Amino acid sequence: MDPKNITTKERLAIPRQVMPAQDPELRMGNFEEVHLGLTPELARMEALRCIQCKDPVCIQGCPVNIKIDQFIKLIAEGDFLGAARKVKEDNVLPAICGRVCPQEDQCEKVCVIGKQRESVAIGNLERFVGDYERQTGQRIVPEMAPPTGKRVAVIGSGPAGLSCANDLAQFGHKVVVFEALHELGGVLMYGIPEFRLPKEIVRDELDGLRKMGIEFRTNVVVGRTITIDELMEEEGFDAIFIGVGAGLPWFMGIPGENLVGVLAANEFLTRVNLMKAYDFPASDTPVFDCKGKSVAVFGGGNTAMDAVRTAKRLGAEHAYIVYRRSEAEMPAREEEIHHAQKEGIEFQLLTIPLEFVGDDKARLTGVKCQKMELGEPDESGRRKPVPLEGSEFVLPLDMAVISIGNGSNPLIKQTTPDIEVSRKETIVVDVNTMQTSKENVYAGGDIVTGGATVILAMGAGRKAAAAIHEKLCGTGQNFNEW
Amino acid sequence: MYRIASAIFLAENIKKFEIEAPRIAKKRKAGQFVMLRLTETGERFPLTIADSDPEKGTITIISQGAGKSTKALNRLEAGDGITDVVGPLGTPSHIENFGTAVSIGGGVGTAIAYPTAAALKQAGNYVITINGARTKELVILEKEMHAVSDEAYITTDDGSYGFNGFVTQKLQELIDAGRKIDFVLAIGPIPMMKAVAEVTRPYGIRTVVSLNPIMIDGTGMCGGCRVTVGDEIKFACVDGPEFDAHLVDFKNLADRNRIYQQEEKESDEAETHRCRLAAKG
Numbered sequence: 015m016d017p018k019n020i021t022t023k024e025r026l027a028i029p030r031q032v033m034p035a036q037d038p039e040l041r042m043g044n045f046e047e048v049h050l051g052l053t054p055e056l057a058r059m060e061a062l063r064c065i066q067c068k069d070p071v072c073i074q075g076c077p078v079n080i081k082i083d084q085f086i087k088l089i090a091e092g093d094f095l096g097a098a099r100k101v102k103e104d105n106v107l108p109a110i111c112g113r114v115c116p117q118e119d120q121c122e123k124v125c126v127i128g129k130q131r132e133s134v135a136i137g138n139l140e141r142f143v144g145d146y147e148r149q150t151g152q153r154i155v156p157e158m159a160p161p162t163g164k165r166v167a168v169i170g171s172g173p174a175g176l177s178c179a180n181d182l183a184q185f186g187h188k189v190v191v192f193e194a195l196h197e198l199g200g201v202l203m204y205g206i207p208e209f210r211l212p213k214e215i216v217r218d219e220l221d222g223l224r225k226m227g228i229e230f231r232t233n234v235v236v237g238r239t240i241t242i243d244e245l246m247e248e249e250g251f252d253a254i255f256i257g258v259g260a261g262l263p264w265f266m267g268i269p270g271e272n273l274v275g276v277l278a279a280n281e282f283l284t285r286v287n288l289m290k291a292y293d294f295p296a297s298d299t300p301v302f303d304c305k306g307k308s309v310a311v312f313g314g315g316n317t318a319m320d321a322v323r324t325a326k327r328l329g330a331e332h333a334y335i336v337y338r339r340s341e342a343e344m345p346a347r348e349e350e351i352h353h354a355q356k357e358g359i360e361f362q363l364l365t366i367p368l369e370f371v372g373d374d375k376a377r378l379t380g381v382k383c384q385k386m387e388l389g390e391p392d393e394s395g396r397r398k399p400v401p402l403e404g405s406e407f408v409l410p411l412d413m414a415v416i417s418i419g420n421g422s423n424p425l426i427k428q429t430t431p432d433i434e435v436s437r438k439e440t441i442v443v444d445v446n447t448m449q450t451s452k453e454n455v456y457a458g459g460d461i462v463t464g465g466a467t468v469i470l471a472m473g474a475g476r477k478a479a480a481a482i483h484e485k486l487c488g489t490g491q492n493f494n495e496w
Numbered sequence: 497m498y499r500i501a502s503a504i505f506l507a508e509n510i511k512k513f514e515i516e517a518p519r520i521a522k523k524r525k526a527g528q529f530v531m532l533r534l535t536e537t538g539e540r541f542p543l544t545i546a547d548s549d550p551e552k553g554t555i556t557i558i559s560q561g562a563g564k565s566t567k568a569l570n571r572l573e574a575g576d577g578i579t580d581v582v583g584p585l586g587t588p589s590h591i592e593n594f595g596t597a598v599s600i601g602g603g604v605g606t607a608i609a610y611p612t613a614a615a616l617k618q619a620g621n622y623v624i625t626i627n628g629a630r631t632k633e634l635v636i637l638e639k640e641m642h643a644v645s646d647e648a649y650i651t652t653d654d655g656s657y658g659f660n661g662f663v664t665q666k667l668q669e670l671i672d673a674g675r676k677i678d679f680v681l682a683i684g685p686i687p688m689m690k691a692v693a694e695v696t697r698p699y700g701i702r703t704v705v706s707l708n709p710i711m712i713d714g715t716g717m718c719g720g721c722r723v724t725v726g727d728e729i730k731f732a733c734v735d736g737p738e739f740d741a742h743l744v745d746f747k748n749l750a751d752r753n754r755i756y757q758q759e760e761k762e763s764d765e766a767e768t769h770r771c772r773l774a775a776k777g
């Protein structure tokens with residue numbers, strides 16, 4: 015079909031193109047990516063479904079306002095690299111966001127096609143252009159402004175830090191990224207599993223950033239190894255961006271949570287992803303042996319889905335999600351919930367844990383639960399679950415993974431008291447510039463919002479980069495007055 | 497890579513290293529530790545910073561071969577490199593002039609207690625050190641401890657050197673002799689720390705222990721190092737590793753530290769076997 019001579023009716027007649035995926039039976043036994051990506055033919059066909067709205071509302075649905083209509087048009091015309099360039103004007107990590115964005119709640123939710131039919135697969139197309147650029151070795155080297163002589167330190171190498179570093183480097187600043195762990199990438203590396211986001215993609219993005227002259231220093235815990243004040247006063251950085259992400263996991267505070275076999279999702283995923291425990295003993299770090307065991311994950315977000323699917327892949331016979339509301343309320347991406355269901359994950363919905371039970375060696379043996387029913391809607395409009403009398407039951411378990419969210423890491427607060435934090439210990443910033451209460455110190459991502467999304471963290475990093483550039487080299491305009 | 501500047505055995509299976517890590521050397525305080533990762537496939541594991549030389553840019557660590565990682569470390573020599581060293585981590589020891597402070601070390605715990613004992617001395621305390629080992633050959637840091645103590649005692653379980661008995665017996669002896677003790681620091685195996693806590697509890701002597709839960713990141717992200725202190729969840733790598741001995745749930749710590757025992761044993765045995773073969777070959 016010629017993209018120039020296609021009628022709207024013809025466009026609407028094309029069904030949403032299905033991305034090939036590994037068979038569920040097969041993928042349950044491996045850590046390889048579930049989705050295989052669109053072929054160029056499928057991508058062009060999908061791109062033709064976009065009717066090129068005069069008022070592309072999809073753009074408003076995207077937190078970083080990618081020029082969705084324009085990049086899709088370029089795909090339809092077969093100019094895949096042009097499309098990649100277009101996306102990268104607003105999002106430097108398309109191969110990553112295309113994979114992990116909750117599209118169904120953002121761009122695709124508002125796409126007009128979605129009113130009558132299935133919306134245009136914007137995320138899949140974005141992923142396609144990112145992959146195309148990488149796989150064909152035609153990575154676009156961004157244009158770099160001449161050096162400004164200014165130096166900026168970026169703390170944390172998650173999506174917020176990386177996108178901030180990218181833009182600052184393009185503006186001509188010298189950027190040094192400090193990371194606490196031995197591996198760069200933040201949650202992209204240690205949280206989100208290989209089967210959803212191959213680490214090769216993150217490493218490739220990091221290579222691109224290195225080629226732009228960005229320096230990376232691992233094993234530096236800012237606040238401990240060096241403080242923010244020392245970075246500015248002793249190491250001569252002109253500005254700082256803090257993108258340290260969320261912090262320690264929350265626990266549920268129910269009896270038995272300290273039994274052996276109860277752990278936080280962060281620990282489970284860190285062991286498996288960062289420390290490659292799935293490869294034990296070739297890799298030294300062990301992980302709970304899930305083979306033939308019963309594992310339950312408590313929670314309904316992306317982290318919970320990642321943990322439960324990981325347990326299944328490690329050989330769990332029963333892998334449960336225990337969630338207190340119904341499927342509709344689950345915060346995880348729709349696609350992950352569907353994938354989990356297909357992989358044989360057992361959902362215990364409208365269920366709350368009351369108590370973990372164990373044996374005389376303090377090892378977990380099960381969890382006592384109670385069923386809930388949905389009551390009247392509360393202030394937020396969500397129907398509140400209320401316990402059903404007499405519905406208690408015990409689910410036999412060998413391992414329990416708690417995945418109910420994280421608090422904020424207190425290190426920066428403790429060691430830089432002049433940075434204002436909220437009651438929840440998140441860093442307080444000016445929403446227009448991402449500047450903190452401390453001069454020349456900016457922040458963004460999960461440390462500001464609490465656990466959120468990759469794309470929001472990236473958007474915050476870019477906003478801060480623009481404000482830092484303005485501050486260091488600009489006309490002295492105040493962003494607040496815009 | 498972090499280069500090893502020097503490496504010497506202090507006792508059988510206990511080795512002291514100086515490692516080049518200038519940023520950490522400059523920053524570290526008593527009570528803090530580093531996480532090490534020896535190789536690309538290695539695990540991250542914590543060791544206390546026993547000392548540092550900011551001028552030379554080195555830190556000192558003392559490692560007891562307990563399992564795969566510490567034994568592998570103890571096979572390294574001066575000039576070798578360690579892939580990752582990160583720190584200083586943990587909250588520094590709370591140091592003040594308490595009056596009379598007793599520092600108790602059991603086994604390699606002596607090495608962990610040493611920097612804090614030195615800091616207590618420097619803060620003006622009258623410092624009594626009690627360092628226990630199973631037998632004479634395993635006594636470490638005797639000279640160093642002497643240098644920071646007003647009174648120094650060694651105990652051995654078999655009586656081959658110093659006081660014949662456990663560190664707790666020596667402590668009880670001091671208390672029974674009517675010595676006024678204002679502060680006790682106890683570091684060593686979990687049963688030893690628990691026993692010290694029980695000795696001082698009836699007298700209300702302020703007692704601090706340094707806990708050693710299994711750690712993964714050591715930066716306050718994974719929640720693996722959680723311990724129960726006074727019915728509250730605490731994270732040893734950020735809130736600790738030192739806690740009020742009278743509030744710690746030692747049983748829970750001991751139970752949780754056993755979780756990967758089987759895997760660790762396998763990993764250690766496979767490695768020992770491989771090393772033996774290599775040595776033969």
Ligand SMILES: Cc1cc2nc3c(=O)[nH]c(=O)nc-3n(C[C@H](O)[C@H](O)[C@H](O)COP(=O)(O)OP(=O)(O)OC[C@H]3O[C@@H](n4cnc5c(N)ncnc54)[C@H](O)[C@@H]3O)c2cc1C
Nearest residue numbers: 170172173174194200201205236259316459460466467468
């Ligand atoms: C398992 C899991 C699955 C998820 N799935 C999705 C998904 O599908 N889609 C989605 O949009 N979002 C998802 N999220 C959320 C998303 O990953 C986060 O919102 C996002 O990564 C936040 O980015 P960030 O840059 O703020 O922080 P992070 O990605 O957390 O990175 C922060 C970095 O800073 C480092 N750091 C911390 N303290 C210091 C310090 N003192 N000094 C130096 N470095 C420090 C950390 O080690 C880390 O590398 C998921 C999260 C998890 C945990």
Ligand SMILES: Cc1cc2nc3c(=O)[nH]c(=O)nc-3n(C[C@H](O)[C@H](O)[C@H](O)COP(=O)(O)OP(=O)(O)OC[C@H]3O[C@@H](n4cnc5c(N)ncnc54)[C@H](O)[C@@H]3O)c2cc1C
Nearest residue numbers: 541542543544559560562563564565566708710711753760
């Ligand atoms: C804050 C802190 C400071 C420490 N300082 C020192 C030190 O200065 N010198 C020293 O020799 N050791 C120290 N340790 C203990 C040291 O970290 C462990 O001995 C080491 O991690 C064991 O690893 P491995 O692979 O050699 O043995 P493994 O095979 O992993 O374990 C051997 C035995 O040690 C226990 N163990 C495993 N991991 C840990 C761990 N992270 N902490 C404690 N016990 C563990 C296991 O349950 C097992 O019984 C410290 C621990 C902590 C938490």
Ligand code: SF4
Nearest residue numbers: 076111115120121137
């Ligand atoms: S970044 Fe996310 S929200 Fe924006 S267009 Fe891409 S998939 Fe949609």
Ligand code: SF4
Nearest residue numbers: 064065067072125126
């Ligand atoms: S709303 Fe949908 S159809 Fe319209 S431009 Fe955006 S993607 Fe295309």
Ligand code: FES
Nearest residue numbers: 714718719721733
């Ligand atoms: S070791 Fe991970 S939080 Fe302490």
